[in-house]
Amino acid sequence: MNNIFVYCEIENGKVADVSLELLTKGRELADTLGCKVEALALGEGLDGVEKELAKYGADTVWVADDKELAPYRTLPHTSVVCGVFEEEKPQIALFGATPVGRDLGPRVSSALHSGLTADCTSLVIGDHTDAKAGTEYKNLLYQIRPAFGGNIIATIVNPDHRPQMATVREGVMKKEMAKTPGAGEVKRVDVKKYLKDTDLVVKIIDRQMEERKIDIKSSSVLVSGGYGMGSKENFGLLFELAEVLGAEVGASRAAVDAGFADHARQVGQTGVTVRPKLYIACGISGQIQHTAGMDQSSMIISINTDPDAPINKIADYAIVGDVMEVIPKMIKYYKQNSK
Amino acid sequence: MKKALKIVVLAKQVPDTRNVGKDAMKEDGTVNRAALPAIFNPEDLNALEQALVIKDMNPGSTVQVLTMGPPRAADILRDAMFRGADGGVLLTDRKFAGADTLATSYALSRALVKLQPDIIVAGRQAIDGDTAQVGPQVAEKLGLPQVTYAEEIVSLDENQIVIKRRLEHGVETVSCPLPMVMTVNGSAAECRPQHAKRVMKYKNAKTPSELQAVDNDYLRVQCNCKEYLNIGEWSVADVDADDNQLGMSGSPTKVKKIENVVFQAKEAKRLTSADADIDGLMAELIASHTLG
Structure with a gap:
C-alpha cells in the first residue's frame, strides 16, 4: 500500500519509452522512500509485458487486459485507473505527458480530487512546512516544472491529497534498467468490475498512425540554416543538431531557393512565422524578410562568420565563427551534459 | 431537420508569454508582468472557430463564451463577440483567485451547470500554464465524455458529433454522443477575424460593473434596453459554488517555490x-x- 504507481502506455504490444523512463525515475523515488514501484498496464494481449517492466524496476505489474482497453479511450482507462487507485491508495502516480497521459491524467485527478502537475522536468522527494498552518510534511514529491512560458521554474507540492500526480514528457527522464530488476509480480485487474456501459459511448471510427509531418511552427527549439550553409550536404549537420536537441530544422528563403531544404521549412515573410523558445540561426545573414518571421523568438543565437551580419542585431548571442566547426561542438557538449 | 444547439466556449485571458521581449524582463531577470500584454489565449481562439463552425452547420444555434478572471477579462468576451459569438459570461469573484486547475475546473463546471450547453469547446491548453488539464477536468466534473486534441469536425447530427483528433503520431476519428466536451488543438483552423459590422454592433457590450462605471447616460440607457449588449457577470453566489472547493484553499496543489x-x-x-x-x-x- 501507498506505493508509487506508473501508468504504462502500450502501443502495438510495445511499452512506450516515456513509461520506461518514468519507471526508472519511480524506482529511484521508491528507493528513497523505502516503498515499492508498481506498473499499471492497460490494453489487450498483454501477456509477458511484465518481463520488460520488471527490467526497469517494477516490483508489481498490474495487468488490465480487455478488448475495450485498446486502442486507448479516455473513459474506460479512467474507470480502471481510478478503481485500482482507490483500492491500492498509491502515494505517487506518474503519467507520460503524451496525448494519452495528458488526456487521462486530468480526468483521473478530477475524479479522485487529487492534484496533478503537468510536464514536470524534475521530481525530487523533500519536506515541506505549511507556514500558515504550521504543519510539517515529510517526504513529499517536489514537482518541478517551468511555467509562464518558461520564464519561471515552479516547485509544486501536493500536501493533503493522494496520489500526488505528475506528468513528464518523453525524453526528460533517463531510461535505465534497474541494477536489481524488480520482481514483476503480475496482478490481474478484474476489468469488468470497474467498466460501466457509459464508459463505452465514445467510438473510434478510424485510426491512422503516421510519420510525423514537418512542423516547424510548434517546435520549441528551431535550428535554422541559411545560404551560408553552402550545400544540402552541410544542411545535414543541422538535422543532426536538431535530432540531439529534440528540435526541428528551419531554413531561410535563400537556402530553400538554393535547394538546400524543403519549402515547408521556410521561415519568414513568405514562409512560416515562428516564435520558439530558442532559435539558432546558422549561416543566416538576417534579411528583414527572414527576421520578420522569427524575431519574436524568446532567445536567438546566431552563428555566422561575418561579425557585422544584420542577424547579430537581434540575436541574444552572436557566435562569430564557422558553423561547420561550432555545431559539432554543441552536439558533443549536449550529448555529454544533458539529463 | 437539425436541432439548434447551445454551445459554450471556455476561454482565458492570458499574459502573452510567447512575446517575452527584452523589456518584459526586469533588471534582476524577473518577469515584468505589467509589460506583457493580456491576450485571448491562442488555442481558445481555435476553439471559438470550431464553435462557430458548429453554429454555421446548425443555423439557430448559439455560441456563448465563458471565462473566469478579473474584470478586465471581459475584453476577450467582446473580442469573441466581434468574431461571431452571441454573448459571454464573466465568472469573477475574489474567492476564485489563486485557483489551481482543479479549483478552476470546479468553478467553471458550476457555471456550466447553469448554462446547460450541448457542446463545450475549450482550447487544448493556455500558454501561461501549458497544463491542458482544465478541459478534461471540467468534463469529469460534469460526468461528460471528452474528445481532446480536436482538429476538425467531420460531421454532426442531433445526437452525436464525429471529430478528427490530431495526435503526436497520427490522426484518430471518433464519434461522441452529446452533450460532450471537446478541446481544440492549435493545428485546427485559425479563428475568423473580427467583423466590422459586429464590432459596430457589440462595441458597447458591457458587464454590469463596467456599465456602472460609464459616465454617459445615453450609453447606459442604450445598453439597458439592448439585451445583446449585456455581458453576464457571475459571482460565487450566482453559480451556487462551495467555497471550500474554490481558490487557493480549494486547490490540492500548492506552489512551494518560484525561481525566475x-x-x-x-x-x-x-x-x-x-x-x-x-x-x-x-x-x-x-x-x-x-x-x-
Whole structure:
C-alpha cells in the first residue's frame, strides 16, 4: 500500500519509452522512500509485458487486459485507473505527458480530487512546512516544472491529497534498467468490475498512425540554416543538431531557393512565422524578410562568420565563427551534459 | 431537420508569454508582468472557430463564451463577440483567485451547470500554464465524455458529433454522443477575424460593473434596453459554488517555490567558436531549461 504507481502506455504490444523512463525515475523515488514501484498496464494481449517492466524496476505489474482497453479511450482507462487507485491508495502516480497521459491524467485527478502537475522536468522527494498552518510534511514529491512560458521554474507540492500526480514528457527522464530488476509480480485487474456501459459511448471510427509531418511552427527549439550553409550536404549537420536537441530544422528563403531544404521549412515573410523558445540561426545573414518571421523568438543565437551580419542585431548571442566547426561542438557538449 | 444547439466556449485571458521581449524582463531577470500584454489565449481562439463552425452547420444555434478572471477579462468576451459569438459570461469573484486547475475546473463546471450547453469547446491548453488539464477536468466534473486534441469536425447530427483528433503520431476519428466536451488543438483552423459590422454592433457590450462605471447616460440607457449588449457577470453566489472547493484553499496543489529564469542583458553577447565559449553557452542553456 501507498506505493508509487506508473501508468504504462502500450502501443502495438510495445511499452512506450516515456513509461520506461518514468519507471526508472519511480524506482529511484521508491528507493528513497523505502516503498515499492508498481506498473499499471492497460490494453489487450498483454501477456509477458511484465518481463520488460520488471527490467526497469517494477516490483508489481498490474495487468488490465480487455478488448475495450485498446486502442486507448479516455473513459474506460479512467474507470480502471481510478478503481485500482482507490483500492491500492498509491502515494505517487506518474503519467507520460503524451496525448494519452495528458488526456487521462486530468480526468483521473478530477475524479479522485487529487492534484496533478503537468510536464514536470524534475521530481525530487523533500519536506515541506505549511507556514500558515504550521504543519510539517515529510517526504513529499517536489514537482518541478517551468511555467509562464518558461520564464519561471515552479516547485509544486501536493500536501493533503493522494496520489500526488505528475506528468513528464518523453525524453526528460533517463531510461535505465534497474541494477536489481524488480520482481514483476503480475496482478490481474478484474476489468469488468470497474467498466460501466457509459464508459463505452465514445467510438473510434478510424485510426491512422503516421510519420510525423514537418512542423516547424510548434517546435520549441528551431535550428535554422541559411545560404551560408553552402550545400544540402552541410544542411545535414543541422538535422543532426536538431535530432540531439529534440528540435526541428528551419531554413531561410535563400537556402530553400538554393535547394538546400524543403519549402515547408521556410521561415519568414513568405514562409512560416515562428516564435520558439530558442532559435539558432546558422549561416543566416538576417534579411528583414527572414527576421520578420522569427524575431519574436524568446532567445536567438546566431552563428555566422561575418561579425557585422544584420542577424547579430537581434540575436541574444552572436557566435562569430564557422558553423561547420561550432555545431559539432554543441552536439558533443549536449550529448555529454544533458539529463 | 437539425436541432439548434447551445454551445459554450471556455476561454482565458492570458499574459502573452510567447512575446517575452527584452523589456518584459526586469533588471534582476524577473518577469515584468505589467509589460506583457493580456491576450485571448491562442488555442481558445481555435476553439471559438470550431464553435462557430458548429453554429454555421446548425443555423439557430448559439455560441456563448465563458471565462473566469478579473474584470478586465471581459475584453476577450467582446473580442469573441466581434468574431461571431452571441454573448459571454464573466465568472469573477475574489474567492476564485489563486485557483489551481482543479479549483478552476470546479468553478467553471458550476457555471456550466447553469448554462446547460450541448457542446463545450475549450482550447487544448493556455500558454501561461501549458497544463491542458482544465478541459478534461471540467468534463469529469460534469460526468461528460471528452474528445481532446480536436482538429476538425467531420460531421454532426442531433445526437452525436464525429471529430478528427490530431495526435503526436497520427490522426484518430471518433464519434461522441452529446452533450460532450471537446478541446481544440492549435493545428485546427485559425479563428475568423473580427467583423466590422459586429464590432459596430457589440462595441458597447458591457458587464454590469463596467456599465456602472460609464459616465454617459445615453450609453447606459442604450445598453439597458439592448439585451445583446449585456455581458453576464457571475459571482460565487450566482453559480451556487462551495467555497471550500474554490481558490487557493480549494486547490490540492500548492506552489512551494518560484525561481525566475534570469535572462541576459540587451546587447548581443559576442562569442567565438572556441571550446570554452561554446561549452559555456550550452551549459547556460541547459541550466535555464531553454534546452532539455
